[in-house]
Structures are given as C-alpha cells and as structure tokens.
Amino acid sequence: MSAVIAIQQLSKTYASGHSALRQVDLEIQRGEIFALLGPNGAGKTTLISIICGIVNPTSGQVLVDGQDIVRDYRAARSQIGLVPQELVNDVFETVSASLRFSRGLFGKKPDPAYLEQLLRDLSLWDKRDAKIFELSGGMKRRVMIAKALAHEPRILFLDEPTAGVDVELRRDMWEMVRRLRERGVTIILTTHYIEEAEEMADRIGIIRKGEIILVEDKALLMRKLGKKQLSLQLKQPLASLPGSLQGFALELDAQGQVLRYHYDGQQEHSGIAELLRTLDEAGIEFGDLQSSQSSLEEIFVNLLRESA
Ligand SMILES: Nc1ncnc2c1ncn2[C@@H]1O[C@H](COP(=O)(O)OP(=O)(O)OP(=O)(O)O)[C@@H](O)[C@H]1O
Numbered sequence: 279m280s281a282v283i284a285i286q287q288l289s290k291t292y293a294s295g296h297s298a299l300r301q302v303d304l305e306i307q308r309g310e311i312f313a314l315l316g317p318n319g320a321g322k323t324t325l326i327s328i329i330c331g332i333v334n335p336t337s338g339q340v341l342v343d344g345q346d347i348v349r350d351y352r353a354a355r356s357q358i359g360l361v362p363q364e365l366v367n368d369v370f371e372t373v374s375a376s377l378r379f380s381r382g383l384f385g386k387k388p389d390p391a392y393l394e395q396l397l398r399d400l401s402l403w404d405k406r407d408a409k410i411f412e413l414s415g416g417m418k419r420r421v422m423i424a425k426a427l428a429h430e431p432r433i434l435f436l437d438e439p440t441a442g443v444d445v446e447l448r449r450d451m452w453e454m455v456r457r458l459r460e461r462g463v464t465i466i467l468t469t470h471y472i473e474e475a476e477e478m479a480d481r482i483g484i485i486r487k488g489e490i491i492l493v494e495d496k497a498l499l500m501r502k503l504g505k506k507q508l509s510l511q512l513k514q515p516l517a518s519l520p521g522s523l524q525g526f527a528l529e530l531d532a533q534g535q536v537l538r539y540h541y542d543g544q545q546e547h548s549g550i551a552e553l554l555r556t557l558d559e560a561g562i563e564f565g566d567l568q569s570s571q572s573s574l575e576e577i578f579v580n581l582l583r584e585s586a
C-alpha cells in the first residue's frame with residue numbers, strides 16, 4: 279500500500295501560545311480506515327483542519343497524494359471531503375441546493391444521479407427539499423456528510439461523525455463508510471466512541487497532548503495489548519484459594535463461585551493447561567468456562583494512563 283497522506287514533522291502553535299501539535303509524523307495508507315483517538319483537546323481537530331487547509335501549520339509538511347497542502351492547495355483540497363466536528367450549515371438552503379453548491383465549489387460538473395444516490399444512501403432523499411434549519415440534529419449531521427461527498431472526493435475526513443446520532447443511524451453510517459471504502463475512498467475518522475474505532479478501523483492512532491503516541495494495526499494492537507481472561511464457574515464455592523493454586527494469576531470472586539484467570543494473550547504459553555490440571559488434582563470442579571479479551575477502550579485508557 280502507498281501513503282495517500284504523508285505528514286512530516288508537523289507542529290502547530292496557536293496565537294495564544296498553545297502548542298496543539300508537536301512534530302507529528304504520520305502516513306495514511308490509500309484505501310484504509312484510520313481512526314484517530316485521543317482525549318478532548320489532544321489535537322485531533324487541529325490535525326484534520328491543517329490537512330484540509332483550514333488552519334495554517336506552524337512548521338512541517340503535509341502531502342496529499344503527492345501535492346503539498348500549502349503550495350498546491352487547490353489540487354490537494356479537491357481530493358478531500360471534510361465532515362467537520364462543528365455543524366456549519368447554510369441553514370436557509372434546501373438540502374439539495376446545498377449539495378449542488380458544494381459540488382460546484384470544486385468545479386465538478388452537475389450530476390443529479392450521483393447526488394440522488396448520495397441522499398438515498400444517507401436516508402435524506404425524503405428531505406431533499408427541506409430547508410436545513412428544519413431538520414433534526416442527526417439529519418443535519420448526515421447533510422454534512424452528503425455535502426462532504428458531493429464532489430466525489432477520494433479521501434474523507436470525519437471529525438466525530440456520529441456525535442449526537444442515534445444508535446440505529448450510527449450503524450447505517452458505519453455501513454456507508456464501509457461501502458465508501460470498498461469503492462476505494464480513504465477514510466480518516468476521529469471518535470469518542472471507542473466501539474466505533476473497534477468496529478470500523480483498520481489502523482488506530484492515539485494522540486495525546488499534540489503527540490502521536492502510537493500507530494498500530496487494530497487487530498495487532500488488540501492482540502498485543504489485549505489482556506485475556508478466563509472465567510470458571512465453580513460447582514462448589516470455595517472459601518479461599520488452595521495452596522496449590524497460589525502460583526497462578528487467579529482471582530476468586532466475593533461469593534467464592536467464580537475463578538478468574540488472567541493471562542497474556544500474546545504469549546504462546548498461556549498456562550491454561552497447567553491450571554486445568556492443577557484444578558483437577560485439587561478436586562475443584564467447574565461447570566461453565568468463558569474467555570474474554572479486554573476491549574479497545576481498556577487498552578486506550580491504560581495507554582493514556584501509562585504515558586501521563
Ligand atoms: N483557534 C484556536 N486558538 C487557540 N487554541 C486553540 C484553537 N483551536 C484549538 N485550540 C487548542 O488546541 C488544543 C487542541 O484542540 P483540538 O480542537 O485540536 O482538540 P481535539 O483533539 O479535536 O479535541 P476534542 O476531542 O474536544 O474535539 C486545545 O487545547 C484547544 O484549546
């Protein structure tokens with residue numbers, strides 16, 4: 279895969295003196311879904327705004343498909359669709375007119391069939407003649423997405439796309455994002471819903487206080503940092519752990535009915551076979567057995583805590 283966005287040594291210090299980005303290096307691969315995670319104020323919107331030419335960088339360079347976002351602004355920007363975090367809409371326009379206008383801004387020929395499909399995909403076709411101020415918050419957000427896609431960009435930035443969108447619609451939007459990816463669109467999203475990153479992303483970047491502290495393939499990240507846990511439902515409650523089990527990373531719940539074994543999902547040797555053998559020798563019987571892995575949310579919280 280080749281990088282469609284290459285960011286080098288990018289820094290931003292706002293006029294207030296606040297340093298929002300510090301020497302960020304990042305490459306986004308063509309056709310991937312990249313999720314940028316980070317707490318409030320970490321610099322996510324600043325990073326996106328620089329790539330989209332809304333905020334000037336203090337230093338560093340960003341290439342979009344080889345075009346410099348400052349020197350070759352128009353060429354770089356025409357490849358990008360942006361759904362900003364803040365709802366900014368021409369509220370007195372109708373939905374359709376607003377889309378046609380956005381497309382025209384990029385010098386694209388009118389294409390009613392494309393815009394109709396876009397509105398249908400976003401369940402907005404029925405609202406095409408409504409004025410934007412008449413729509414609900416979730417609908418306005420979908421209008422923002424439709425507008426961002428009106429000029430058929432190859433790269434789509436979604437800054438908190440599903441904030442304020444109900445669960446069902448959120449699923450529809452995820453579905454749409456996947457379809458876009460299938461068509462070769464590269465997607466970069468920021469989100470506070472970690473389940474969204476877990477569900478959607480191919481790669482995850484974690485940003486904290488203006489620094490990218492980690493970029494990793496999602497599956498790899500979850501395998502590497504995800505702690506695994508095995509829960510055994512005991513047939514007879516235990517008052518305490520017998521001595522032969524002391525050497526294992528075990529935890530007995532307050533009722534003495536569930537034994538939890540923690541192990542490192544990355545290590546080849548989980549120790550489960552030995553644990554089961556030792557349980558058998560100690561005459562401890564269990565009924566049900568379940569294994570689970572820590573979620574991206576736990577990994578994320580732990581990473582931020584570690585680097586604090
Ligand atoms: N125009 C501005 N002038 C001065 N400081 C700013 C400006 N915009 C953002 N900042 C500051 O830069 C830092 C990063 O802000 P940014 O909006 O990029 O964070 P974020 O990661 O998008 O946060 P959130 O998750 O809340 O959207 C914050 O401390 C913010 O106060």
Ligand SMILES: [Mg+2]
Nearest residue numbers: 322323324363
């Ligand atoms: Mg933001």
